[in-house]
Amino acid sequence: MNAGHIEYALYRILAYCNQPSANEFTATARHPAQTIGGRNMSPHQSDLVDRAIADNIALDGAALPILHAIQDRIGHVPAAAVPKIAHALNLSRAEVHGVISFYHHFRTEPRGRHLLQVCRAEACQAMGGERLAKQVTDQLGIEFHHTTPDGAVTLEAVYCLGNCACAPAMLLDGEPHGRLDAATVEALLAEARA
Amino acid sequence: MSTKLFVPRDSSALSVGAEAVANAIALEAARRGEAVTIVRNGSRGMMWLEPLVEVETGDGRVGYGPVAPADVPGLFNAGFLSGGAHRLAIGQVEQHPYLAQQDRLCFARMGITDPLSLDDYRAHGGLKGLQRALSASGADAVAMVTASGLRGRGGAAFPTGIKWKTVLDTAADQKYIVCNADEGDSGTFSDRMTMEGDPFVLIEGMAIAGVVTGATRGFIYNRSEYPHAERALIAAIASAYAAGILGANVLGSGKRFDLEVRRGAGAYICGEETSLLESLEGKRGTVRFKPPVPAVSGLFGKPTVVNNVITFSSITIIFERGADFYRDYGMGRSRGTLPIQLAGNIKRGGLVEKAFGVTLRELLYDYGGGSATGRPIRAVQVGGPLGAYVPASQFDTPLDYEAFATMGAMVGHGGIVVFDDTVDMAHMARYAMEFCAIESCGKCTPCRIGSTRGVETIDKIIAGRERGAQTKLLEDLCETMLHGSLCALGGMTPFPVLSALKHFPEDFGLDRAGIAAAA
Numbered sequence: 001m002n003a004g005h006i007e008y009a010l011y012r013i014l015a016y017c018n019q020p021s022a023n024e025f026t027a028t029a030r031h032p033a034q035t036i037g038g039r040n041m042s043p044h045q046s047d048l049v050d051r052a053i054a055d056n057i058a059l060d061g062a063a064l065p066i067l068h069a070i071q072d073r074i075g076h077v078p079a080a081a082v083p084k085i086a087h088a089l090n091l092s093r094a095e096v097h098g099v100i101s102f103y104h105h106f107r108t109e110p111r112g113r114h115l116l117q118v119c120r121a122e123a124c125q126a127m128g129g130e131r132l133a134k135q136v137t138d139q140l141g142i143e144f145h146h147t148t149p150d151g152a153v154t155l156e157a158v159y160c161l162g163n164c165a166c167a168p169a170m171l172l173d174g175e176p177h178g179r180l181d182a183a184t185v186e187a188l189l190a191e192a193r194a
Numbered sequence: 195m196s197t198k199l200f201v202p203r204d205s206s207a208l209s210v211g212a213e214a215v216a217n218a219i220a221l222e223a224a225r226r227g228e229a230v231t232i233v234r235n236g237s238r239g240m241m242w243l244e245p246l247v248e249v250e251t252g253d254g255r256v257g258y259g260p261v262a263p264a265d266v267p268g269l270f271n272a273g274f275l276s277g278g279a280h281r282l283a284i285g286q287v288e289q290h291p292y293l294a295q296q297d298r299l300c301f302a303r304m305g306i307t308d309p310l311s312l313d314d315y316r317a318h319g320g321l322k323g324l325q326r327a328l329s330a331s332g333a334d335a336v337a338m339v340t341a342s343g344l345r346g347r348g349g350a351a352f353p354t355g356i357k358w359k360t361v362l363d364t365a366a367d368q369k370y371i372v373c374n375a376d377e378g379d380s381g382t383f384s385d386r387m388t389m390e391g392d393p394f395v396l397i398e399g400m401a402i403a404g405v406v407t408g409a410t411r412g413f414i415y416n417r418s419e420y421p422h423a424e425r426a427l428i429a430a431i432a433s434a435y436a437a438g439i440l441g442a443n444v445l446g447s448g449k450r451f452d453l454e455v456r457r458g459a460g461a462y463i464c465g466e467e468t469s470l471l472e473s474l475e476g477k478r479g480t481v482r483f484k485p486p487v488p489a490v491s492g493l494f495g496k497p498t499v500v501n502n503v504i505t506f507s508s509i510t511i512i513f514e515r516g517a518d519f520y521r522d523y524g525m526g527r528s529r530g531t532l533p534i535q536l537a538g539n540i541k542r543g544g545l546v547e548k549a550f551g552v553t554l555r556e557l558l559y560d561y562g563g564g565s566a567t568g569r570p571i572r573a574v575q576v577g578g579p580l581g582a583y584v585p586a587s588q589f590d591t592p593l594d595y596e597a598f599a600t601m602g603a604m605v606g607h608g609g610i611v612v613f614d615d616t617v618d619m620a621h622m623a624r625y626a627m628e629f630c631a632i633e634s635c636g637k638c639t640p641c642r643i644g645s646t647r648g649v650e651t652i653d654k655i656i657a658g659r660e661r662g663a664q665t666k667l668l669e670d671l672c673e674t675m676l677h678g679s680l681c682a683l684g685g686m687t688p689f690p691v692l693s694a695l696k697h698f699p700e701d702f703g704l705d706r707a708g709i710a711a712a713a
Contacts, residue, residue, distance in 0.1 A: 165241035176209035
């Protein structure tokens with residue numbers, strides 16, 4: 001039995017007890033090597049996860065609604081939320097992880113203050129979308145699916161926003177922008193980083 | 195008296211500043227002491243004119259577009275509130291040739307009404323179809339769907355009547371109606387426009403499907419990329435419940451139909467119906483083996499109607515106007531109308547609902563006005579990322595499921611993405627394989643591995659390494675994917691690849707005979 005097994009057993013036992021304080025315990029630095037990245041949740045985040053689960057657990061096929069509710073409220077799905085979700089849905093952690101990792105939309109790392117989703121599909125390509133994508137990565141200094149070091153912008157690729165007659169297009173924090181050119185993109189990015 | 199103005203709330207209009215324009219109009223009107231009522235309508239679908247501001251005058255609705263916030267004071271100076279002349283004026287909107295020549299059935303209300311006003315919806319013919327469905331027997335109603343000739347508008351073109359009959363005839367304690375609103379094909383936006391611009395037509399179509407087949411619960415699986423559509427649907431469903439259109443007693447009939455919206459999570463494969471059902475059940479969106487078909491064993495193992503947004507909209511029209519009315523549009527075995535989407539490098543992009551039989555050339559030049567860049571149109575991709583690239587020599591093909599199948603292409607969901615002569619078709623073929631690799635659910639090997647090998651092989655062809663042998667290999671690989679894949683993702687990715695290779699070999703460094711050109 002290694003640390004991972006012990007941690008797993010703890011998750012199961014403590015999740016079963018379903019005590020907020022117990023969940024805090026699993027998120028403390030008992031196993032320092034495993035607390036890097038999204039493994040820690042603040043008490044506030046832990047509450048948000050509990051509420052996201054409670055709000056959606058009665059739905060048939062509740063997994064996606066729960067994951068969306070968590071990501072909408074926290075910005076990503078923290079690894080420490082996985083055992084809670086697994087317990088609530090009577091699934092293994094592996095199954096929940098499998099669902100999260102299947103969908104491009106779900107993030108397991110915290111996102112930046114702004115979320116920029118650039119369409120890279122055909123209609124936008126036909127209107128210079130790839131040139132624009134290059135401009136975005138150059139100007140932000142990051143690749144797709146990364147966050148700027150200052151924490152301002154997370155950049156994601158999406159495949160079609162349904163704005164194909166006003167291409168090229170992107171979403172900034174959920175709001176659509178179309179008929180983009182170099183100048184408008186530069187202004188949008190500058191605003192997001194300000 | 196207050197002047198009524200219309201500024202669209204459609205995402206495309208918002209993406210080019212409709213919100214700022216609406217605010218600027220409200221501010222300027224207040225400043226000048228003019229009484230205006232601003233209705234946030236859906237889009238008319240003339241996307242190059244967005245934001246298109248309409249003014250209700252004694253001579254009908256007069257349009258101005260595309261309007262920028264800075265144009266607003268000038269519009270007031272020109273007397274646009276009474277239809278005054280201005281450089282952005284397009285005259286009476288409904289007389290615009292782009293709209294006047296369309297066959298708008300599913301999109302009859304689009305841009306005209308307030309999308310979230312049930313009164314508007316009723317005043318424009320809404321709910322007549324549902325009333326008719328409630329007064330007919332299930333068998334008669336299904337016969338009507340069959341008689342209309344309607345085929346699934348999501349892309350597969352399966353006869354809707356057959357699907358519904360299967361669900362009707364399969365006994366079960368619970369049946370479901372699922373709307374596939376996972377409109378992931380690039381170049382398509384008719385589902386999004388409907389959900390944002392006339393959500394009740396979809397809700398009514400689903401309620402009809404429910405009462406006809408005996409299903410009491412419905413789900414709309416909408417994309418996470420469509421946040422505005424989600425908000426519109428949630429608001430419209432709440433109104434429909436409040437008005438007794440949904441719930442325990444649909445229009446006082448004693449029949450129940452409950453409806454909710456679910457959000458996808460950025461997986462293209464979930465547009466495939468069985469993946470969508472897996473996703474709705476809270477699982478990874480992997481493709482199921484068929485049979486059993488969803489009509490027999492679908493959501494949670496129960497008989498399920500899975501149809502596209504436009505299929506349900508068409509159902510509403512068929513029940514409102516009759517099967518004969520609908521069937522009289524179209525050609526051959528493609529009956530009715532298709533909301534076609536002109537996208538990409540096109541001067542007048544937007545939504546054109548026409549009876550089947552309209553040619554690509556009419557769409558691209560008469561409606562579309564040629565490319566946006568003014569350069570020659572070299573290729574169009576019809577039917578999304580899995581659709582073939584069609585060269586200019588085939589632009590006289592009529593939009594018809596069979597005519598397109600004959601030339602190795604597909605109508606699909608009716609999206610047309612236009613490319614001018616600067617396009618590199620080898621790059622587009624590579625992208626088709628790359629997209630398949632990104633979006634493959636991983637269940638079957640031809641799709642999961644084949645797409646990655648496809649990218650590598652096209653890279654070798656582009657780099658000029660054993661071009662002839664690699665081309666042969668690519669063709670073999672496409673053959674394997676075509677016949678060996680579990681669903682249309684792997685099974686149709688070869689269409690754009692092979693059509694690019696066939697029609698544009700020079701972009702791959704090959705001569706017309708497909709033999710490697712001398713290095």
